[in-house]
Structure formats: C-alpha cells, structure tokens
Amino acid sequence: MSEDAWREFKLLAPTPEHELLAETLGEFVRREVEPQAAQHDREERFNHALFLRAGELGLLGVTLPEEFGGAGMDATAAVQVCEALSTSDPGFGLSVLAHALLFAQNLSINGNEEQRKRILPKVANGEWVGGLCMTEPEVGTDVLSLATKARRDGDGYVIDGTKTFITNSGIDDQTPGDVFIVYASTAPQKISSFLVERGMPGFGLGQKWKDKLGMRASFTGELVFDGVRVPVANRLGDEGEGTLHMMRNLEIERLALSAMSVGIAQRCLEVMIAYANERKTFGALIRDHGQIQRYIAESFAEYRAARVFVYDTARRIRLDQAGQRVDADATKLFASQAAKRAADAAIQVLGGYGYMGEYVVERLWRDAKLIEIGGGTLEAHHRNLVKDLSRDPGLVRR
Numbered sequence: 256m257s258e259d260a261w262r263e264f265k266l267l268a269p270t271p272e273h274e275l276l277a278e279t280l281g282e283f284v285r286r287e288v289e290p291q292a293a294q295h296d297r298e299e300r301f302n303h304a305l306f307l308r309a310g311e312l313g314l315l316g317v318t319l320p321e322e323f324g325g326a327g328m329d330a331t332a333a334v335q336v337c338e339a340l341s342t343s344d345p346g347f348g349l350s351v352l353a354h355a356l357l358f359a360q361n362l363s364i365n366g367n368e369e370q371r372k373r374i375l376p377k378v379a380n381g382e383w384v385g386g387l388c389m390t391e392p393e394v395g396t397d398v399l400s401l402a403t404k405a406r407r408d409g410d411g412y413v414i415d416g417t418k419t420f421i422t423n424s425g426i427d428d429q430t431p432g433d434v435f436i437v438y439a440s441t442a443p444q445k446i447s448s449f450l451v452e453r454g455m456p457g458f459g460l461g462q463k464w465k466d467k468l469g470m471r472a473s474f475t476g477e478l479v480f481d482g483v484r485v486p487v488a489n490r491l492g493d494e495g496e497g498t499l500h501m502m503r504n505l506e507i508e509r510l511a512l513s514a515m516s517v518g519i520a521q522r523c524l525e526v527m528i529a530y531a532n533e534r535k536t537f538g539a540l541i542r543d544h545g546q547i548q549r550y551i552a553e554s555f556a557e558y559r560a561a562r563v564f565v566y567d568t569a570r571r572i573r574l575d576q577a578g579q580r581v582d583a584d585a586t587k588l589f590a591s592q593a594a595k596r597a598a599d600a601a602i603q604v605l606g607g608y609g610y611m612g613e614y615v616v617e618r619l620w621r622d623a624k625l626i627e628i629g630g631g632t633l634e635a636h637h638r639n640l641v642k643d644l645s646r647d648p649g650l651v652r653r
C-alpha cells in the first residue's frame with residue numbers, strides 16, 4: 256500500500272458494490288419513492304407495491320446471505336439503504352428497516368439452517384412481510400418484565416399475550432404481516448424467541464394505531480396471541496436465549512435508525528439551503544441574515560458529524576458479533592436529536608411555507624421525533640452509555 260493509499264478510503268461507499276448500491280438507491284428514491292411519499296403519509300397507508308419493488312431491487316435482503324436470496328453485504332450497506340430512503344420517505348424506510356433488520360437479519364443470525372432456508376428467501380424478495388414483536392401495552396423499555404407467555408405443551412408451545420406498536424403488524428387494515436419474531440417469557444426472567452406466522456390459529460391483528468404523529472406510511476398496530484400453538488421447530492435457538500438474540504441484533508437496529516436520522520437531516524438541509532438562496536426579505540436574500548446562517552450552518556455541522564459517526568460505526572460493526580454497543584447507542588442519541596433540530600431549523604428558515612405539507616420538511620419534522628423513542632428511548636441510551644462507560648472508561652479513548 257502506498258503511503259497515501261489510506262486517504263483514498265471512501266467511508267460512505269468503500270467498495271464498488273457499495274457504489275453500485277448507492278446508484279441503485281439514488282434512482283429508486285428519485286423515480287419511485289419520492290412521487291408517492293406525501294400521499295402515503297396523508298392516507299396513513301403502507302405502500303405494499305413499492306415494498307415488493309424494493310424486494311425486486313434487492314434492497315430488502317442487502318445483509319442476508321446470498322444462498323438465501325440476499326446480497327451478502329455489511330452494516331455499511333444497511334446504513335446506505337436506511338439513509339437514502341429517509342431522505343424522501345422515512346415512514347417507508349421504517350417499514351423496510353423493521354422487515355430487513357429487526358426481522359430478517361435477526362433470523363439470519365439467530366435462526367437455524369432449516370428456519371433460514373424456509374423463510375429468508377421469501378423475506379429477501381418481499382413476498383413475506385416480517386416484523387419484530389417486543390413491546391407490549393404495559394412494557395417497553397423494561398423489556399425483561401414482558402407479560403407475553405409461551406407455555407410448553409407437548410411438542411410445542413402455546414403463546415398468550417398482546418404486543419403493541421409493532422411496525423409491519425399489518426399490510427392493510429385487515430391483513431396481518433406474514434411472519435414475526437415474538438419475544439415471550441418461558442419462565443420468570445427468561446425470554447425465548449419464536450417465529451409466529453400468519454394463519455396460525457389464535458394469532459391476529461388487533462387495532463391499527465391511527466393518527467400517529469409521523470412515520471405514517473408505516474403500519475403500526477397491535478398483534479394478539481390467543482393460545483397460539485407454535486411447534487418447537489419455530490423456536491429460535493434454545494429456551495431462554497431471547498435476551499441474547501435481542502442483544503446480538505440491537506447494534507445494527509440502532510445504527511440503522513441513526514442512518515434514518517442522517518437521511519432526514521440531509522433532506523432538510525437541501526431544502527433550507529435552496530430556499531434561503533431564493534427568498535428575499537428587506538431587499539436581501541435570507542441567506543445573508545446572520546440568524547438564518549446560524550440555522551443552516553449548525554444543522555450542517557451536526558449532520559456531517561452524525562453522518563461520519565454513523566458510517567464509521569458501520570465500518571466497525573460485524574453483523575454476527577456484538578462489540579460496538581456504546582457507539583450504537585451514542586450514534587442514535589446524537590443523530591436522532593440532530594435530525595430533529597435540523598427539521599425544526601428547516602421549518603424556521605422556510606417560515607410559513609415550512610409549515611405546509613408541500614415543502615416536505617413538516618413531514619420530516621414529524622418523522623424525526625420517532626427516532627428519539629423507537630428502538631430505545633433517549634433515556635435508555637443515557638442509561639446504557641453510562642453503564643458501559645463506567646464499566647470500561649477506556650472506551651472514551653478507543
């Protein structure tokens with residue numbers, strides 16, 4: 256390697272495969288995602304046809320092994336997908352994330368060969384829509400207290416409980432998603448993971464959450480498990496391994512949500528810069544007013560910091576290993592708030608127009624808030640970070 260070769264390293268697209276993915280995403284977002292985004296937000300409707308198209312383009316299985324229909328790529332590729340979709344339609348991006356990472360990547364790491372072979376090809380192309388069921392009406396952050404029970408019964412288990420706020424729980428108001436990883440307690444303080452599939456007796460879609468603040472193009476609903484019989488073959492790993500499964504997949508989940516925030520901030524910056532270059536007040540372009548400069552400059556600096564942090568963490572994450580938990584928490588803690596501030600600044604720069612749907616940033620402002628809650632609240636990140644840093648202060652200088 257020549258002395259300067261390391262300077263050529265492209266953090267945002269390190270290989271020709273990543274460059275190709277960036278091109279595919281750019282085209283897809285411009286031609287197919289952007290034209291439908293406002294309407295699906297307005298109608299609070301998941302775009303199933305667009306989802307299938309994302310499957311055709313290989314975007315639903317970027318991190319899955321090639322033998323199961325995936326592209327066999329890494330955390331950087333997952334970040335690219337989530338960032339790009341969220342420059343246009345974070346609600347659709349959230350559905351893709353829940354399917355591709357919360358469900359499919361989780362199964363890919365924690366499932367056995369038979370489960371992977373049977374299910375992954377169908378989720379890689381979008382034929383099946385998947386999701387992850389952790390949250391319950393009474394339990395979110397305090398996940399070890401979950402109330403859904405899986406009772407051993409002969410050659411299987413019987414699951415009883417309710418999960419709520421589940422992304423992709425429905426494809427439309429009547430049809431549940433196809434397949435879910437469900438965390439349920441098999442003994443006090445022991446959580447196990449199960450695959451539950453549409454059509455299993457006792458499993459069904461409860462209420463759809465309507466009038467969400469943002470992410471309205473993703474379906475959020477309740478799933479009901481009323482004596483659902485699940486064969487042992489649908490248990491992931493051993494009994495009691497559910498917490499381990501959660502931990503193994505948490506880093507990529509949080510990083511991908513951070514990437515969504517970066518995509519939101521990117522679009523907000525583009526909108527506010529373009530507007531400030533055209534709008535005049537008091538005989539001058541508003542970009543010449545110091546207060547407007549501050550909105551743009553601060554948003555840009557935070558966006559750049561978040562973007563580099565997210566891609567650098569992606570570079571270090573191995574999808575089959577834990578090890579980057581502090582940065583997964585820290586990227587989301589920072590990027591989610593930076594995106595919300597950028598969206599707020601964009602509305603302010605646009606004045607009254609920023610408040611109107613046509614100018615996009617009001618939708619991004621609503622969408623940005625979710626990332627401070629879903630996949631771990633800000634307060635959960637504070638807690639995790641201080642726990643990890645207290646245990647190993649060396650992480651600060653790493």
Ligand SMILES: Cc1cc2nc3c(=O)[nH]c(=O)nc-3n(C[C@H](O)[C@H](O)[C@H](O)COP(=O)(O)OP(=O)(O)OC[C@H]3O[C@@H](n4cnc5c(N)ncnc54)[C@H](O)[C@@H]3O)c2cc1C
Pocket residue numbers: 353357386387388389390393394395396397419420421422423467470475625628629630631632633634635638
């Ligand atoms: C649009 C949307 C999509 C979602 N998709 C999914 C999904 O696909 N699958 C899924 O399983 N879940 C999903 N969720 C749920 C989400 O992950 C939870 O809402 C989140 O984990 C917080 O849980 P909670 O809402 O029960 O809040 P709670 O845990 O009840 O927390 C309430 C408040 O108390 C704070 N708090 C809790 N404990 C502490 C503490 N020890 N110290 C300080 N503060 C604390 C929290 O930070 C929060 O501010 C989704 C949520 C939304 C809104």
